[in-house]
Amino acid sequence: MRDSAGKRFARNYFYRRIIPSWLSTEQIRTNHVIGLLGKSPSELYLMDEAGFTRGHVNSLESDQSITEWQKTQGWGVKIHHGFLYDELPKIIKPEKTFCLFNLDVMGSYLSQTHSVMGEVLCSCLKNSGTVVATYSSVGRDTEMIWEGIRALAIFVLISPEDILPVFYSLSRRYERAGYTEPFHLALRDIFWLYSIMENGFVISATAEQSSPYGFQHWNAAVTKLWDFISIKCQAPLRLEDLLGFVEEFRSANLKLVQNLANHWVQQLLDISSLQRLVYKNETSLSQLCHFARFTVRQTPISAKWWLEKSCALMLSAPFSYITEEGAEHKIDETVTIIPKDRNIILWDDAGLYLRFRHKEVTQNKEMQMAIKTTRYIHENELTQEGIGKIKLLAKQHRDYTVKEILALLPKSLSENEKIRKSAAAHIAVARRKNN
Numbered sequence: 001m002r003d004s005a006g007k008r009f010a011r012n013y014f015y016r017r018i019i020p021s022w023l024s025t026e027q028i029r030t031n032h033v034i035g036l037l038g039k040s041p042s043e044l045y046l047m048d049e050a051g052f053t054r055g056h057v058n059s060l061e062s063d064q065s066i067t068e069w070q071k072t073q074g075w076g077v078k079i080h081h082g083f084l085y086d087e088l089p090k091i092i093k094p095e096k097t098f099c100l101f102n103l104d105v106m107g108s109y110l111s112q113t114h115s116v117m118g119e120v121l122c123s124c125l126k127n128s129g130t131v132v133a134t135y136s137s138v139g140r141d142t143e144m145i146w147e148g149i150r151a152l153a154i155f156v157l158i159s160p161e162d163i164l165p166v167f168y169s170l171s172r173r174y175e176r177a178g179y180t181e182p183f184h185l186a187l188r189d190i191f192w193l194y195s196i197m198e199n200g201f202v203i204s205a206t207a208e209q210s211s212p213y214g215f216q217h218w219n220a221a222v223t224k225l226w227d228f229i230s231i232k233c234q235a236p237l238r239l240e241d242l243l244g245f246v247e248e249f250r251s252a253n254l255k256l257v258q259n260l261a262n263h264w265v266q267q268l269l270d271i272s273s274l275q276r277l278v279y280k281n282e283t284s285l286s287q288l289c290h291f292a293r294f295t296v297r298q299t300p301i302s303a304k305w306w307l308e309k310s311c312a313l314m315l316s317a318p319f320s321y322i323t324e325e326g327a328e329h330k331i332d333e334t335v336t337i338i339p340k341d342r343n344i345i346l347w348d349d350a351g352l353y354l355r356f357r358h359k360e361v362t363q364n365k366e367m368q369m370a371i372k373t374t375r376y377i378h379e380n381e382l383t384q385e386g387i388g389k390i391k392l393l394a395k396q397h398r399d400y401t402v403k404e405i406l407a408l409l410p411k412s413l414s415e416n417e418k419i420r421k422s423a424a425a426h427i428a429v430a431r432r433k434n435n
Ligand SMILES: C[S@@+](CC[C@H](N)C(=O)[O-])C[C@H]1O[C@@H](n2cnc3c(N)ncnc32)[C@H](O)[C@@H]1O
Pocket: 011, 035, 036, 037, 038, 039, 040, 042, 043, 060, 061, 062, 063, 066, 082, 083, 084, 085, 104, 105, 106, 112
């Protein structure tokens, strides 16, 4: 089957417009990339044109015959066979630096991509400025719409003043693009944002920037919210009903809501750039793409603050609709249309979806150490965070030698002569009288 005109537009736009403006030539040349190249070299040629190094390209493919065909092409890239959710974690080796994940799947973001976003964002935490493209086929993805409804309820609990303008405004843009179920499209975006937020909390906890118990409290609280809503919920579920349930929950759980928004979880990754695009794929299904760039924060922020920043970005992010002929329509609606009544039907089917999956904080030691290394050493020098950690350990363990202190930190610190000397000096300073 030939590529659709929309697909060709999206691919060219991503590699010729977005990549050169979001990644440096140095990153492109030296870092690793992951793509689902499929059964033609089109994407690979665009990678060449952008300056990526073939030996750093990883192609992942679930179809056995396409994988075999790829192996006969002499592309000079690493070819991996398997599904994203199985194979991607094996490809992301802690010692490798990736700057691009182009996860060009067919199927819903929820079923295909959400489960690996923890690993992807973990890699982003090690390489600030990493670009991640994710795709979702708009079709029979009921589960993703329900997850979007739940995510909307959680966001409304944290910050209604930030999320509702995003929900209305995105819906309005889809309406202008000709979609007859614009709210459902916007709910897919809302779930995408929730997935980034949730996975971001998990890896921030993995990097020990927030407590794993905080994330357990978060899970318990959002479960409690949805249990509360699901008891009251009847078909059709209208926006005004959902908002009413959330407000009832808030009034009965003021302290919990405050902890959820401000204290329990911390976020280290910002979505620093975002573009959204919709095109028709070869089977005439719409593909919703999120092209995002993630940067690492020096100090973590709360759920409420992160949501506020991310919502501002969602509102200002460029959005284009690509026609079946491949023509681009930029939909730059900036005015947020707030409907007078909140009678919008979010879901009109009788069944209520209850199979939500939670993320867990994994204690992946290898990953933790890799993250810490990048946070403690930068360009062969200790970072402020690294110095702070060493000084803290020096005071906590006053009888430990320099070697013993360094043994508590990632191995790469003690393997580096310059870092070892610098650490010894900081330990001595920290242990001086009055320090
Ligand atoms: C949309 S095509 C890729 C097109 C290519 N990126 C381009 O721009 O020309 C997706 C390819 O990935 C494979 N694929 C789809 N879903 C996958 C998944 N979840 N894991 C691994 N491979 C997948 C498909 O068999 C197909 O060959």
